[in-house]
Amino acid sequence: xxxxxxxxxxxxxxxxxxxxxxxxxxxxxxxxxxxxxxxxxxxxxxxxxxxxxxxxxxxxxxxxxxxxxxxxxxxxxxxxxxxxxxxxxxxxxxxxxxxxxxxxxxxxxxxxxxxxxxxxxxxxxxxxxxxxxxxxxxxxxxxxxxxxxxxxxxxxxxxxxxxxxxxxxxxxxxxxxxxxxxxxxxxxxxxxxxxxxxxxxxxxxxxxxxxxxxxxxxxxxxxxxxxxxxxxxxxxxxxxxxxxxxxxxxxxxxxxxxxxxxxxxxxxxxxxxxxxxxxxxxxxxxxxx
Amino acid sequence: xxxxxxxxxxxxxxxxxxxxxxxxxxxxxxxxxxxxxxxxxxxxxxxxxxxxxxxxxxxxxxxxxxxxxxxxxxxxxxxxxxxxxxxxxxxxxxxxxxxxxxxxxxxxxxxxxxxxxxxxxxxxxxxxxxxxxxxxxxxxxxxxxxxxxxxxxxxxxxxxxxxxxxxxxxxxxxxxxxxxxxxxxxxxxxxxxxxxxxxxxxxxxxxxxxxxxxxxxxxxxxxxxxxxxxxxxxxxxxxxxxxxxxxxxxxxxxxxxxxxxxxxxxxxxxxxxxxxxxxxxxxxx
Numbered sequence: 001x002x003x004x005x006x007x008x009x010x011x012x013x014x015x016x017x018x019x020x021x022x023x024x025x026x027x028x029x030x031x032x033x034x035x036x037x038x039x040x041x042x043x044x045x046x047x048x049x050x051x052x053x054x055x056x057x058x059x060x061x062x063x064x065x066x067x068x069x070x071x072x073x074x075x076x077x078x079x080x081x082x083x084x085x086x087x088x089x090x091x092x093x094x095x096x097x098x099x100x101x102x103x104x105x106x107x108x109x110x111x112x113x114x115x116x117x118x119x120x121x122x123x124x125x126x127x128x129x130x131x132x133x134x135x136x137x138x139x140x141x142x143x144x145x146x147x148x149x150x151x152x153x154x155x156x157x158x159x160x161x162x163x164x165x166x167x168x169x170x171x172x173x174x175x176x177x178x179x180x181x182x183x184x185x186x187x188x189x190x191x192x193x194x195x196x197x198x199x200x201x202x203x204x205x206x207x208x209x210x211x212x213x214x215x216x217x218x219x220x221x222x223x224x225x226x227x228x229x230x231x232x233x234x235x236x237x238x239x240x241x242x243x244x245x246x247x248x249x250x251x252x253x254x255x256x257x258x259x260x261x262x263x264x265x266x267x268x269x270x271x272x273x274x275x276x277x278x279x280x281x282x283x284x285x286x287x288x289x
Numbered sequence: 290x291x292x293x294x295x296x297x298x299x300x301x302x303x304x305x306x307x308x309x310x311x312x313x314x315x316x317x318x319x320x321x322x323x324x325x326x327x328x329x330x331x332x333x334x335x336x337x338x339x340x341x342x343x344x345x346x347x348x349x350x351x352x353x354x355x356x357x358x359x360x361x362x363x364x365x366x367x368x369x370x371x372x373x374x375x376x377x378x379x380x381x382x383x384x385x386x387x388x389x390x391x392x393x394x395x396x397x398x399x400x401x402x403x404x405x406x407x408x409x410x411x412x413x414x415x416x417x418x419x420x421x422x423x424x425x426x427x428x429x430x431x432x433x434x435x436x437x438x439x440x441x442x443x444x445x446x447x448x449x450x451x452x453x454x455x456x457x458x459x460x461x462x463x464x465x466x467x468x469x470x471x472x473x474x475x476x477x478x479x480x481x482x483x484x485x486x487x488x489x490x491x492x493x494x495x496x497x498x499x500x501x502x503x504x505x506x507x508x509x510x511x512x513x514x515x516x517x518x519x520x521x522x523x524x525x526x527x528x529x530x531x532x533x534x535x536x537x538x539x540x541x542x543x544x545x546x547x548x549x550x551x552x553x554x555x556x557x558x559x560x561x562x563x564x565x566x567x568x569x570x571x572x573x574x
Contacts, residue, residue: 125312
């Protein structure tokens with residue numbers, strides 16, 4: 001008969017089980033990111049190779065108006081994407097969390113179906129919609145609101161619309177789970193103590209759902225900086241976002257060290273945003289639903 | 290008690306959903322367009338299945354990329370499920386260490402965990418370039434192998450985080466009870482913990498599968514001259530113009546996704562409802 005265990009240690013350590021995953025991550029995440037950091041200080045070789053001399057010349061090249069303007073444009077676009085996603089997505093998530101259980105199931109379904117389909121497909125739909133002879137222009141022409149088709153496609157506007165569209169589920173989902181977990185008794189209490197609905201929302205609901213908002217902002221801001229295919233498909237030839245710069249340096253100029261330096265800049269920006277997110281109390285787990 | 294939404298809230302949700310579905314509806318509508326000419330994407334003339342026919346025409350060449358994408362997603366999910374689930378088992382509820390060396394080891398594990406979930410936060414573009422550079426350095430030929438290796442990189446965190454969240458919420462008393470009844474640590478793991486974590490493994494795998502099927506950016510950098518995934522194929526046909534058969538392809542993909550998601554949502558809603566019924570029934574005992 002087995003002896004009843006009296007010791008306080010609950011179970012044998014299973015840390016060794018994690019070794020395959022940790023090794024894999026160390027090699028393909030850790031090492032590869034360190035490698036491009038190293039590459040960014042090297043010089044261009046023939047083809048896709050890199051070599052000596054070492055130095056910060058790639059970074060010196062980035063500090064030029066061309067690249068700084070692209071960086072600024074990308075950051076502005078990402079900022080407005082996150083902002084519009086918050087403004088449009090928060091009310092949606094809030095109302096969704098307050099709907100009946102059956103309605104929530106359906107709303108969730110309707111929200112995530114387009115998000116589970118290929119991102120390129122959804123962007124393709126916008127390409128049709130926004131084109132000069134597309135449905136939007138035709139509707140406006142028929143209504144007599146405009147005389148000539150508006151130029152909507154291949155503009156910064158189109159890129160902005162496409163980005164908000166592609167990113168909005170990443171705002172709605174974390175906010176929704178924050179609102180759903182929220183204790184409504186707190187809101188009731190503030191109302192009972194005389195707060196107006198607006199005041200109760202601003203002082204109780206909003207702070208309590210802040211983790212969801214933060215996760216949503218990070219999830220919509222970071223990918224927006226690097227989405228090069230979106231501006232490829234919807235943007236004009238002068239919409240050169242940071243992602244397009246990296247993409248071009250790598251595949252057209254075949255300058256691996258310089259592309260690496262551009263990536264490192266993007267990575268540092270990401271790190272900064274995540275650091276800020278952590279500082280404000282966010283967790284990595286908040287990123288997956 | 291929750292309050293009901295006001296009527297305008299429902300109107301707002303309906304409007305936003307309409308906006309979300311507008312491009313999708315356009316794609317579905319134009320996939321049935323009978324207009325065969327160059328204006329096929331802008332002028333709807335009537336119902337026809339011609340774009341579906343041209344989609345299944347071997348000359349259009351969607352069969353091979355579809356097969357590649359499915360194989361790629363399958364292999365990536367299988368490998369990531371193994372790595373991620375084992376990782377979650379290993380890193381949930383770690384014992385506290387007191388000795389200096391053991392503490393250092395513990396800190397190293399925590400750091401390793403941070404690195405493992407990093408792909409969720411690192412922009413895909415950076416990860417794609419980093420992996421491409423690494424494979425070049427290692428001398429690996431670009432193709433299915435590099436694609437699978439890269440997809441596993443971003444699939445593992447989804448499975449790891451989902452499974453770890455589930456394991457952390459399990460009552461440790463369950464496993465302890467099994468141990469007290471004479472189960473070995475392994476037996477307790479196989480008969481108690483893993484079955485309880487299975488729903489999380491499955492939902493993590495589904496998410497990873499969708500991510501892998503959808504991935505364009507990373508595949509773009511690590512694919513080989515002979516491998517072509519479905520998103521890569523779509524990109525190359527959409528980049529040059531607006532070929533109407535893409536509408537047909539999109540409609541089919543939408544239908545599949547809608548079916549899969551609808552079934553899984555309705556299933557989980559039913560399970561939840563049954564659980565609630567059981568819970569309220571159990572409360573009376």
